[in-house]
Amino acid sequence: MAGVLAWFWNERFWLPHNVTWADLKSTEEASFPQAEDLLLAAPLAFCLFLLRMLFERFIARPCAVGLRIQSSGPQRATPNAILEKVFTAITKHPDEKRLEGLSKQLDWDVRSIQRWFRQRRNQEKPSTLTRFCESMWRFTFYLYIFTYGLRFLKKTPWLWNTKECWVNYPNQPLTADLQYYYIVELSFYLSLLLSQFTDMRRKDFLLMLLHHLATISLISFSYVNNMVRVGTLLMCLHDAVDVLMEAAKMANYARCQTLCNFLFAMFSMFFISSRLGVLPIWILNTTLFESWEMVGPYPSWWLFNLLLLLLQALHSYWSYLIVKTACRAVCRGRVSKDDRSDMETSSDEEDGPMANQKPHSSATNGTNNKTHEANGYGPCPEEHH
Numbered sequence: 001m002a003g004v005l006a007w008f009w010n011e012r013f014w015l016p017h018n019v020t021w022a023d024l025k026s027t028e029e030a031s032f033p034q035a036e037d038l039l040l041a042a043p044l045a046f047c048l049f050l051l052r053m054l055f056e057r058f059i060a061r062p063c064a065v066g067l068r069i070q071s072s073g074p075q076r077a078t079p080n081a082i083l084e085k086v087f088t089a090i091t092k093h094p095d096e097k098r099l100e101g102l103s104k105q106l107d108w109d110v111r112s113i114q115r116w117f118r119q120r121r122n123q124e125k126p127s128t129l130t131r132f133c134e135s136m137w138r139f140t141f142y143l144y145i146f147t148y149g150l151r152f153l154k155k156t157p158w159l160w161n162t163k164e165c166w167v168n169y170p171n172q173p174l175t176a177d178l179q180y181y182y183i184v185e186l187s188f189y190l191s192l193l194l195s196q197f198t199d200m201r202r203k204d205f206l207l208m209l210l211h212h213l214a215t216i217s218l219i220s221f222s223y224v225n226n227m228v229r230v231g232t233l234l235m236c237l238h239d240a241v242d243v244l245m246e247a248a249k250m251a252n253y254a255r256c257q258t259l260c261n262f263l264f265a266m267f268s269m270f271f272i273s274s275r276l277g278v279l280p281i282w283i284l285n286t287t288l289f290e291s292w293e294m295v296g297p298y299p300s301w302w303l304f305n306l307l308l309l310l311l312q313a314l315h316s317y318w319s320y321l322i323v324k325t326a327c328r329a330v331c332r333g334r335v336s337k338d339d340r341s342d343m344e345t346s347s348d349e350e351d352g353p354m355a356n357q358k359p360h361s362s363a364t365n366g367t368n369n370k371t372h373e374a375n376g377y378g379p380c381p382e383e384h385h
Contacts, residue, residue, distance in 0.1 A: 009035075013299040014225050019170060024226065030173040033182075033223050040183050045190035052137045052191070060133035067254045071129040077119035082106060087120050126199075132253040134199065139246035141188060145181075146239035152177055153236055158229045162286035165229040166294040178228055185235050186219045211314050218307050225300050227287075234283055234308075241271050261329070268326050275315035284308060 011020050024032040077083075082105065086094065094102065094117060099110050106113070158164035193212045196205070222231035248263035287305055295301070 015170060015300070016295055016298050024170060026174075031175075031179075032172075033174050033179070033226050033228060035224050037179065037183065038186065038220055038223060041186040041190055044183065044187035045194065048141075048187055048191040049194055052195070055137050055140070056133035060136040061129065063136065064129045064132045064253075067132075069129050069132050069253055071127045075119060076123045077116050080106075080116065083113070083116055083120070087117065092117065092121055128253050132250060135246045135249040135253065139243065139250060142239050142242040142246060145184060145188070146236065146243055149181060149232065149236040149239060152181060153232060156229070156232075159233070162230070162233070162282065163290050163294065165227075165233075165286055166291050169291075169295050170226040172226055172229065174226070174228065178232065181232060181235070182219065182223055182228060186216065186223075189215050189219065207314065207317070211311070214307055214311050214314070218304070218311065221300070221304055221307065225304075227304060230283065230287055234279075237274055237279060237283070241267065241274055244270055264326075264329070268322050271322055272319050275312075276319055279315070280312065284312065 009021070015021070015024075026032050026034065083102065086098070086102065091098070094113075099113055102108070102113050103110050153159040156164075189212055193209075193216065196208060196212065218234070219231065222228060244263060244267040248260055248267050251260035251263055284305075287308060291301065
């Protein structure tokens with residue numbers, strides 16, 4: 001184990017040339033980031049997870065009720081023992097061959113069976129009230145941490161001159177407020193990673209999982225090798241946009257369409273300008289070029305920038321989805337369904353002449369002809385027509 005730890009904490013990987021871990025040991029005169037500090041984030045993440053549940057129950061839910069957001073979820077599929085058995089024991093997405101077999105067995109048309117399976121999948125999704133409470137929690141946290149980060153950064157020289165991120169690096173003392181900022185951010189993303197497995201499963205589950213892991217890795221990585229100055233810039237930039245994102249979702253769930261459209265427009269502009277403009281010009285420029293000039297590359301420097309480029313690739317993909325949603329919103333005059341929608345809606349399979357055909361009567365129960373399924377949300381809000 002000692003050999004493994006020595007290999008993992010190899011100074012030639014983590015630190016610039018001629019710098020050792022002994023140089024970054026905290027003293028009475030100055031404190032430096034220590035890897036063991038990150039252990040504080042684990043219990044704090046669990047506390048944030050519990051705080052979220054309390055917040056949603058005693059603060060967000062009463063607010064949702066006051067806004068007349070109903071707790072009812074998508075329309076429930078008509079009970080059917082045969083289809084339910086297939087759904088729970090065999091598959092939630094039957095292929096064409098199985099659909100034809102069920103059609104003969106139940107004396108239903110194939111489209112009605114497809115519709116039943118779609119309704120059955122959707123009814124496992126949480127209600128609009130639940131989603132509103134989740135967004136309100138995230139909005140509250142992002143607003144708090146962004147305000148804190150902005151107040152902190154206004155007093156720092158590296159906000160106005162990014163070259164200050166690398167002056168005398170890595171021998172840059174760690175202040176108490178900077179450490180608090182880092183540990184709280186790391187704890188929140190750890191709690192998001194935990195809640196991703198308990199919240200509704202979206203279409204981009206793996207992408208979001210990759211995003212959370214990349215963010216947690218970046219925060220932890222930059223803390224250990226004392227790249228905390230540029231790390232604070234990156235965190236504050238992200239939190240600013242996330243505030244608008246969650247606010248737009250809340251307006252969408254509350255059916256405040258005008259406010260939703262306005263917030264979505266603001267969010268789209270800020271997201272694209274910050275993630276595709278400010279981040280590469282401001283953050284990537286200093287981590288790739290200014291640091292190369294002032295500090296020089298070393299192994300962990302390459303890994304840190306690789307993680308940043310991975311994050312930038314995810315931002316580019318989400319920007320594409322936002323532009324696509326914005327174009328559709330302009331055409332329709334309102335913010336509508338998002339490509340990351342977690343709820344399934346009527347697809348092209350129901351657009352033909354058979355779409356309005358009712359299932360034949362049989363010994364088992366049929367399904368209704370139309371569904372009113374509530375859409376979910378992704379990086380931008382949407383509302384079901």
